[in-house]
Amino acid sequence: MKRRERTRQLIELGGLVAKAGLVELTDDDRAAILGILIEAAAKLRARDGADREQLVAIWRRRGRRAFSEDEVGPR
Template sequence: MKRRERTRQLIELGGLVAKAGLIELTDDDRAVIVGILVEAAAALRGEDRDKALLLWRRRGKRAFEALAPERKPRA
């Protein structure tokens, strides 16, 4: 992956952390945020991987829909 692509990916992933509310909910405690991500990674290595992915994908899609700005039809 090229440097510019990696930088963009990291910025987008940071935006997801912000959209999920983790910065405010953890009072910007980076150790807590990494701990949350480590727990998620452990769940993805477990037997219930597919179940976790399905649940988190559904929640994520609902969150994106809730965060999407209202679109006005163009005149």
């Protein structure tokens, strides 16, 4: 991956962390945010096959819902 592409990816991922509300909820505590992400990764590692895919599907639906709410705007 080229440097510019990597930089863009990191910026987008940071935006997702902010969009999820983790910055405000943790008072911008970077160690806590990393801990949350490590916990999510551990949950994925602890599951296999269909269980893992089901968890990812749940998280994907929540994410898509959050993206679509932004397109519609606040209610």
